[in-house]
Amino acid sequence: MTHYDLLVIGTGSGNSIVDEHFDSQKVAIAEAHLFGGTCLNVGCIPTKMFVKTADLARTASAAHTARFGLTTSFSAADWPAIRDRVFGRIDPIEAGGRDYRTNRLPNVTVYPEHVRFTGPRTVVTDSGAEITADRIVIAAGSHAHVPELPGLDAARVDSPGYPVATSNSIMRIDSLPRSLTIIGGGFIAAEFAHVFSSLGVDVTVLVRGDHFLSHADSTVSERFTSAFAAAHHVRTGTSVTALEVTGAGVHVTTRTSDRGTGSLTSDMVLLATGRVPSLEGLGVDRAGFDTTEGRLAVDDRQRVLAGGTPVPGVFALGDISSPYLLKHVANHEARVVRANLLADIAAGAPGAAEAADLTVVNHRAVPSAVFSDPQVATVGLTEEQAAAAGVDYTVKVQEYADVAYGWALEDRIGFVKLLADRRTRRLLGAHIVGDDASMLLQPLVQAMSFDLPADRMAKEQYWIHPALPEVVENALLGLEFD
Structure with a gap:
């Protein structure tokens, strides 16, 4: 049995935790799959590289350009070249991350295999190695859901x-x-x-x-x-x-x-x-950890719970424990866990840090996007959620086609939908469908994060004319307040 000061399970966002602040710690990292996790290898990054290629192909098609008075066509795709452009960049990053952790840090030991808990701070690898640790970070991520279907192997x-x-x-x-x-x-x-x-x-x-x-x-x-x-x-x-x-x-x-x-x-x-948290085979029941809705239960400081109480020195982050299966959320949670690990180490024994000295996670105004055609971006409450909560809200739907850049795009699909509290003037939700939706959303995320009233956001800054953000400006101006 080998003992470590810190064990990190998973190398997605969890891999970013171990920096120079942990040089004095004896660290183990367990990763059964690819370094970098879902986002780098099979998720957000490669898919968006493919989406950009698809956008170019669709833009070249006659169906897209005819309304602009152009005659163009898309003839063929060199799939191996498309694929290799993507993974020719990603695979070296994965290999470099693995090499760095495995061969260049004298205080770090990498276990390239699956581990399962046998107790709150004890795991065993598939090859039979037993590991104990004072502190553990569980960042084992999620995996693709495979439905049970007759005939499917x-x-x-x-x-x-x-x-x-x-x-x-x-x-x-x-x-x-x-x-x-x-x-x-x-x-x-x-x-x-x-x-x-x-x-x-x-x-x-x-x-x-x-x-x-x-x-x-x-x-x-x-x-x-x-x-x-x-x-x-x-x-x-x-x-x-x-x-x-x-x-x-x-x-x-x-x-x-x-x-x-x-x-x-x-x-x-x-x-x-869909995707589901990778709890199966992790042995969390043997460790006595709580679960909720199919994921590991944590408190607002990312501490893993057992019987509703934080387990001293055990933290979790990302898809294994978060209600948001989003990389930017996992990255934020990793920063919280790093800060709380360091506070816990400074306090002495695992769990010795006072709750008041630990960083609280912020899951306010979490945005997400769908990079399809049309693109979708959203943050905050839907109208259905606002109505169910009994909020006195105002709503405005503004079409891309109503602003000058929408004319330039010949857009017949895009729109911005905003919801705000009628009394406080604070945005409750923002939903955008259309070109550059993910970028148009960001100022609205900022407004929600810093409590900027919607009417001040609309009126107390310049909006570039005739740029597409004017559709956001007009949506803000269309909200009706008390």
Whole structure:
């Protein structure tokens, strides 16, 4: 049995914790998969690099440029070149991070394997090594959800030669399929449908509910679904009941409430049915840790709970414990955990730091975005949530088409929807669909974070004319206050 001062499980945002402040600590890092975690290897970063390529391909298509009086076309995609541009940058970063932690830090030992808890501060690796630690950070992330379907060999999903993939492997395939069925109606499904259809693949998306992005504000969900279905093959209200791999491809059997059973066959299937915290096999029950809604339970200082009480010296962050499966949230939580670890170390024994001396996490005004076509960005309450909370709110929907830059874009889809407290004038929520939505949202996130009243934001600064942010200005001006 080997003892460490600190054990970090997972190398996504958890990898950023161990810096020069821990040089005097004996540290162990356990990582069963790729260094850098989901975001770097199979999530936000590579997908956005593919999305940019897809955006360029779609922009070149005749359907996009005809309304501008141009005649252009998109002819073909060099998939290996597209793929290698992405992973030619990402893979060296992963390898460099692994080498740095493994070979260049004398106080750090890397265990490149899965670990499971056998007690609150004891783990065992798959190879049988037992590890104890005074303090532990659990940052084991999440994994793609694979649904149970008749005919689906779950053990072979993402394996070479098996034509059913998740986001773990779909970006690394050898060649583009002629046709692809995507199962799911969330951001993963929307982004990959945009990528592959833009590159010439015949894509069909099967959405179980009536709309994409079902957890979004209803205006966003409805209008995004309408715009997306106009440009893609989408079947809403469709449940998958079985899946069979045949010589002709993957045969998917479906059921809808109004049309009965149906089927389709495609070269590949992408399971885009969400992500779940990687608790399974971690042994948190053996450690006595609390869980809530399928994730590890933590307090507002990121301390892991057992019986509702913080476990001394044990912290968690990111997808394993956060209600927000977002990289920027995991990064913030990692900063909180680093600060609280250092405070705990300075106090002496694990758990010795007073709660008042620990940093509190900030989950206020958490933004998110969907990088599809159209793009979506959102922060704060939906209108449904505001109504359910009994808030006296004012709402304004402003169309891109109502401002001059919207004319330049020939935009018929984009809009900004704002909600604000009618009495305090503070923004409650902001929802944007359309070009550059993720960038247009950021000033609204800032206003919500620093309690800037919406009317002051609108009137007490210049808005560049005729830039696209004027649509945000006009939405702010359209809110009606007491």
